[in-house]
Amino acid sequence: MPKEEVVGTISSKYKIVLPIILLLAIVSGIYIFMQSGKDKDSITLYGNVDIRQISLAFNGNERIASMLVEEGDVVKKDQVLAMLDMEKLTLQIDKVKAQIEVQENVVLRLKNGSRPEEISQQLARLNAARAEEEYARQQLQRVETVFQNSSGRSVSQQDKDDAQAKVKVASAQTRDAQEAYQLAKIGPRAEDIAEAQSQLKTLKAELAMQEYLLSQSQLKAPADAVVRSRLVEPGDMASPQRAVYLLAVNDTKWIRAYIQEAQLGKVYPGMEVNVIIDSYPDRPIPGQVGFISSVAEFTPKTVQTEELRTSLLYEIRVYVKDQDNVLRLGMPATVMIHNVGKGKV
Numbered sequence: 001m002p003k004e005e006v007v008g009t010i011s012s013k014y015k016i017v018l019p020i021i022l023l024l025a026i027v028s029g030i031y032i033f034m035q036s037g038k039d040k041d042s043i044t045l046y047g048n049v050d051i052r053q054i055s056l057a058f059n060g061n062e063r064i065a066s067m068l069v070e071e072g073d074v075v076k077k078d079q080v081l082a083m084l085d086m087e088k089l090t091l092q093i094d095k096v097k098a099q100i101e102v103q104e105n106v107v108l109r110l111k112n113g114s115r116p117e118e119i120s121q122q123l124a125r126l127n128a129a130r131a132e133e134e135y136a137r138q139q140l141q142r143v144e145t146v147f148q149n150s151s152g153r154s155v156s157q158q159d160k161d162d163a164q165a166k167v168k169v170a171s172a173q174t175r176d177a178q179e180a181y182q183l184a185k186i187g188p189r190a191e192d193i194a195e196a197q198s199q200l201k202t203l204k205a206e207l208a209m210q211e212y213l214l215s216q217s218q219l220k221a222p223a224d225a226v227v228r229s230r231l232v233e234p235g236d237m238a239s240p241q242r243a244v245y246l247l248a249v250n251d252t253k254w255i256r257a258y259i260q261e262a263q264l265g266k267v268y269p270g271m272e273v274n275v276i277i278d279s280y281p282d283r284p285i286p287g288q289v290g291f292i293s294s295v296a297e298f299t300p301k302t303v304q305t306e307e308l309r310t311s312l313l314y315e316i317r318v319y320v321k322d323q324d325n326v327l328r329l330g331m332p333a334t335v336m337i338h339n340v341g342k343g344k345v
Helices: 003-040 087-112 116-149 157-186 190-215
Strands: 042-056 064-067 080-084 218-220 225-230 245-259 272-277 280-298 312-320 332-338
Touching: 042 312, 087 190, 116 157, 245 280, 245 332, 272 312, 280 332
Parallel strands: none
Antiparallel strands: 042 245, 042 332, 064 080, 080 218, 225 245, 245 312, 272 280, 272 332, 280 312
16 A cells, blocks of 8 residues: 555544544543532441330239240230239239228228117117116115114125125216217217228228239330340249340431541531432432531441541431331441532531
């Protein structure tokens, strides 16, 4: 091929390639510029999923009769999860109820006072005592008359003393019957009624306490949750210090992450963010900045950052609504905060 043709061919190729190279360079520059601007307007944080947990225990000390749910079960609020053996307490409640019934009758009897028949009975005893006293006095009078007329020959001094003693006894019996009759008419004292009422009140308080303990024999879920751990089995002894179930409350989840001091002024509570997990990298979960710590601390070892672990950071919590329930406790997550240069500072 002649030299002139070769030069012409190379020249024509340059005319085609050079515009392409220039176009690629311009596009690359624009992309780099946009990425640079994008990085300045966004913050990437790394943290872990956290959820609220409930350590659920019985309020009493008794042997566990049954466990009704297993790990992984979804439970609803007020659902019964476990029960205690309460046969002994049930018998005690029956006993106290019987004592209350007896004491109520005592209080009612005292309030109503003596019955007419009881008052009539006391009056009859009083009349009998008076009659006995009258007879004893008559006997004494006869003995004294004979003693005086016979100068002690027909009736001895001993007979006279016996007759006088009988009068005194009969007089005392009459006074006793008189007082009993008056008490029957007046009725019980106010202090006796108050004492009986206090005893009744004590028994009712004891019954209320035992019924409360009976209600505590059922362990109920305080909220909708998922059973994370089942820590005891039927036959074990329960106590307020020993957890029975560990529940995970799924209605509130958040990402615990850490932010550098230089970035702290770019975020604020209520800021919208996206949360990404490794299982679903293409399905960001919307979230919102909630808590920002006011105290610096060293980065925990569980947090993966691009900076040195020994640097001081601030804790930040990003609350999310995990409607699909894909977030698990301790799961690593990435928090993407965009448009940090706009809005509230």
